[in-house]
Structures are given as C-alpha cells and as structure tokens.
Amino acid sequence: MLREFTCIMCPQGCDITVELDGGKIASVTGNKCAKGEAYVTQEIENPMRNIATSVLIDGGELPLASVRLSGMIPKDRIFDVMAAIREVEMPAPVHEGDVAITTSSASGSTSS
Numbered sequence: 001m002l003r004e005f006t007c008i009m010c011p012q013g014c015d016i017t018v019e020l021d022g023g024k025i026a027s028v029t030g031n032k033c034a035k036g037e038a039y040v041t042q043e044i045e046n047p048m049r050n051i052a053t054s055v056l057i058d059g060g061e062l063p064l065a066s067v068r069l070s071g072m073i074p075k076d077r078i079f080d081v082m083a084a085i086r087e088v089e090m091p092a093p094v095h096e097g098d099v100a101i102t103t104s105s106a107s108g109s110t111s112s
C-alpha cells in the first residue's frame with residue numbers, strides 16, 4: 001500500500017511517498033533531507049500533535065485567552081484533551097505562562 005505525505009519539517013514541503021508492507025515501512029521516496037523520512041516515520045508509527053486553542057476567562061476584558069499544550073500528545077488523544085480544555089474557566093487576570101491545566105488534573109497541560 002502506498003501513502004502520500006507533504007512534509008512540514010522544512011520550507012521545501014517535499015511530496016513523500018511511503019510504501020507500506022503489512023503496516024511496516026518498506027520504502028520512503030521523495031524526501032530531499034533526512035527530516036522528511038523522520039517525519040513520515042513518526043506519522044505512521046506514532047503520530048503526535050500539539051494543540052493551540054483558547055479557554056474562557058472569568059472577569060477579564062476579553063472573554064477568551066489563547067493557550068497551547070506544553071508538549072506533544074498522541075493524535076488519538078486530541079478529543080480527550082480538548083474535552084478537558086473546554087471545562088476550564090480561568091479567573092482574570094491571566095498572564096503569559098499561567099498554567100490552565102496540569103497533567104495530573106487532565107490528559108494534557110496547557111499554558112497561556
């Protein structure tokens with residue numbers, strides 16, 4: 001089976017083709033640097049994502065504050081993490097670097 005990717009690791013945006021044999025990578029073509037092969041390998045074996053979103057602010061000048069995860073999470077956990085983020089309402093004032101959710105209280109952590 002063939003899968004096609006556009007690499008996002010550098011500005012070249014290589015069109016990469018991966019041949020899979022039984023779910024394992026048999027060959028990678030089209031990448032112009034090693035970053036492309038590493039990118040598609042991760043996408044196939046263990047896809048990870050980062051999330052940037054917003055949380056509600058109670059009593060602030062603006063109703064929302066931007067937040068992002070402090071690290072990558074498995075792609076299949078995005079909806080779990082977003083559900084936890086939707087539950088958050090932070091009291092104003094909110095400052096850059098404030099922690100909205102800790103990893104011990106949810107599936108991922110965010111900071112504004």
